[in-house]
Amino acid sequence: MSLLRTEGLQKNFGGVAAVDDCSIAVEAGEILGLIGPNGSGKTTLLNILSGFLAPDAGSVWLADERVTGMSPVQLARRGLLRMFQMSRVFTRISAFDNMLTAGLAMGLAESEAESRAATLFEELTLTHVQYLDAGQLSGGQRKLLEFGMCFIAPPAIALLDEPFAAVHPVMRETMARFIRSRHALGQTFVLVSHDMPIIVDLCQRAVCMNAGRVIAEGATRAVLESAAVIEAYLGSSAHV
Amino acid sequence: MSEVNNTRGNLWVNRLKKDFRASLAVVLLLCFAPLVVTTPYSFGILIVSIYFALLALGWNLLAGFTGQFSLAPAAFAMLGAYTTALLDYHLQTPLSIGIPAAIFGTAVLGWLLGRVVLRLTGPYLSLTTLSFAEIARVVVGNSIEFTRGDQGLNVPTLFENRIGYYYLFLMVLVATLVLLYLLMKSRTGRFWLAIRDDATGAESRGIDVVRYKTLAFSLSCAICGLAGSLYGTFSQLVSPELGLLMQTGLVISMVVIGGMGTLTGPIVGAMLVYLASEWMRDFGGIQMIVFSAAVILFARFLRTGLWGLASKMMQGKGKP
Numbered sequence: 001m002s003l004l005r006t007e008g009l010q011k012n013f014g015g016v017a018a019v020d021d022c023s024i025a026v027e028a029g030e031i032l033g034l035i036g037p038n039g040s041g042k043t044t045l046l047n048i049l050s051g052f053l054a055p056d057a058g059s060v061w062l063a064d065e066r067v068t069g070m071s072p073v074q075l076a077r078r079g080l081l082r083m084f085q086m087s088r089v090f091t092r093i094s095a096f097d098n099m100l101t102a103g104l105a106m107g108l109a110e111s112e113a114e115s116r117a118a119t120l121f122e123e124l125t126l127t128h129v130q131y132l133d134a135g136q137l138s139g140g141q142r143k144l145l146e147f148g149m150c151f152i153a154p155p156a157i158a159l160l161d162e163p164f165a166a167v168h169p170v171m172r173e174t175m176a177r178f179i180r181s182r183h184a185l186g187q188t189f190v191l192v193s194h195d196m197p198i199i200v201d202l203c204q205r206a207v208c209m210n211a212g213r214v215i216a217e218g219a220t221r222a223v224l225e226s227a228a229v230i231e232a233y234l235g236s237s238a239h240v
Numbered sequence: 241m242s243e244v245n246n247t248r249g250n251l252w253v254n255r256l257k258k259d260f261r262a263s264l265a266v267v268l269l270l271c272f273a274p275l276v277v278t279t280p281y282s283f284g285i286l287i288v289s290i291y292f293a294l295l296a297l298g299w300n301l302l303a304g305f306t307g308q309f310s311l312a313p314a315a316f317a318m319l320g321a322y323t324t325a326l327l328d329y330h331l332q333t334p335l336s337i338g339i340p341a342a343i344f345g346t347a348v349l350g351w352l353l354g355r356v357v358l359r360l361t362g363p364y365l366s367l368t369t370l371s372f373a374e375i376a377r378v379v380v381g382n383s384i385e386f387t388r389g390d391q392g393l394n395v396p397t398l399f400e401n402r403i404g405y406y407y408l409f410l411m412v413l414v415a416t417l418v419l420l421y422l423l424m425k426s427r428t429g430r431f432w433l434a435i436r437d438d439a440t441g442a443e444s445r446g447i448d449v450v451r452y453k454t455l456a457f458s459l460s461c462a463i464c465g466l467a468g469s470l471y472g473t474f475s476q477l478v479s480p481e482l483g484l485l486m487q488t489g490l491v492i493s494m495v496v497i498g499g500m501g502t503l504t505g506p507i508v509g510a511m512l513v514y515l516a517s518e519w520m521r522d523f524g525g526i527q528m529i530v531f532s533a534a535v536i537l538f539a540r541f542l543r544t545g546l547w548g549l550a551s552k553m554m555q556g557k558g559k560p
């Protein structure tokens with residue numbers, strides 16, 4: 001059974017079908033790439049999966065539980081954690097306190113959250129800024145911090161919305177290495193990215209969306225080479 | 241401009257501990273005030289400024305720690321005062337029940353208001369709490385049969401002398417500080433700060449925003465309600481004037497000038513602003529103009545208030 005799956009999800013904004021009859025499945029332990037042109041509905045899909053939007057139709061299943069319409073808090077408690085395309089960190093407390101808060105919110109004891117936070121800052125090479133207020137971090141450092149906050153208590157699934165965008169190549173490599181190491185421990189990911197080399201490198205499988213619909217899915221290479229995907233990326237989808 | 245601090249001192253617990261110690265030092269100083277203050281009039285001023293310190297701490301819990309810019313602290317002080325006064329007037333309820341009833345009643349009302357404004361942020365939240373505050377004041381003022389309207393109600397007193405009141409208010413201030421310190425050090429306080437900085441982000445981390453927001457509302461309003469109830473027994477008269485929006489304006493200026501999101505700031509701000517307003521009384525109605533100007537200046541140039549400035553200076557000195 002898939003760890004996470006959707007059936008016929010639909011979300012309309014006015015006349016726009018941001019997510020249109022979308023059915024996907026995420027297998028336990030995989031890194032699923034979610035790609036598609038700008039405005040194809042990737043973030044909207046993640047918003048539904050993480051409970052920030054209720055779908056107009058369709059359903060979401062986490063293992064054998066129907067979780068459609070549950071609140072973000074209920075879903076986070078079930079281990080569905082997401083990272084936002086636009087960083088959301090707590091700007092007026094230190095980066096370290098951000099990490100601690102994430103741990104406490106996942107139910108860790110304070111001492112445990114502290115030692116895990118220290119380890120994460122080392123792994124992400126952020127130790128030199130850990131006591132700065134998060135609002136004083138650079139854009140890339142904030143991304144890395146929010147990324148790390150998802151893993152202080154390993155989630156069932158990490159939904160990452162363009163974690164690499166606007167991040168320095170060295171830090172990208174740090175993130176990619178982190179993802180690989182967690183993947184080796186069995187962590188499941190959904191990874192949204194416009195960076196095809198990274199998608200090819202990290203993801204065994206990929207789903208491509210266009211105008212809210214899934215236009216291709218399967219082994220990453222095959223998806224990237226499929227005619228529908230190439231056409232969508234070349235921008236000739238305007239007539240659809 | 242906020243200063244850059246990349247030391248362990250910038251960790252929330254360490255900031256909070258330093259802040260808590262400073263607030264206790266201020267209270268300690270106030271304990272000795274009776275050595276220099278002798279006239280009943282000046283005692284009255286000190287007592288009222290501690291009343292305002294309590295309101296400022298209550299409001300700061302919502303605005304400074306949780307990011308909910310309520311405009312109802314004075315209204316809740318009024319409601320607390322009236323709870324005690326009405327229980328006495330209609331049912332001859334003793335103060336030993338009337339004062340806890342004020343805490344409980346305002347906590348429940350605060351919880352309800354918190355539910356109402358749950359999905360609101362920024363100016364929408366402020367305007368809704370403002371409407372609530374004005375409606376509460378008008379209802380209390382116009383229910384003449386029940387509340388005697390603008391005439392107000394007499395309330396029995398707890399102590400015959402002002403020294404007794406002074407130390408009672410100080411004790412309540414210390415208790416409030418300790419409670420806030422313990423909360424801010426715990427999970428609850430950290431979740432409040434997270435909600436203040438980014439409610440959506442907090443939700444995505446699994447923080448029950450609904451629960452913690454309403455808890456903050458409830459507790460903040462209960463602190464204001466208790467302050468109002470005690471103030472009523474001190475002045476032995478409660479009237480709708482307690483809930484005037486201008487009183488809320490004073491509370492806001494106290495917190496902004498003293499330092500929002502801290503424990504010491506609201507107390508210091510309350511002392512300074514209230515003493516200044518008493519002093520300016522001689523010059524006619526210029527207080528609100530002066531305080532509004534001060535709020536604008538602080539919000540523009542000194543976001544962290546006087547306590548922020550002081551702790552920055554202490555930090556500079558503390559370096560080897």
Ligand SMILES: Nc1ncnc2c1ncn2[C@@H]1O[C@H](COP(=O)(O)OP(=O)(O)OP(=O)(O)O)[C@@H](O)[C@H]1O
Nearest residue numbers: 013016018036037038039040041042043044045085
């Ligand atoms: N809150 C909203 N209100 C109205 N329309 C929206 C809203 N959110 C998304 N949309 C629309 O839904 C469509 C899908 O947007 P979405 O953000 O999901 O795309 P995306 O695939 O994440 O794009 P990108 O790669 O640029 O991040 C777009 O046409 C967008 O304009």
Ligand SMILES: [Mg+2]
Nearest residue numbers: 042043044085
């Ligand atoms: Mg997007």
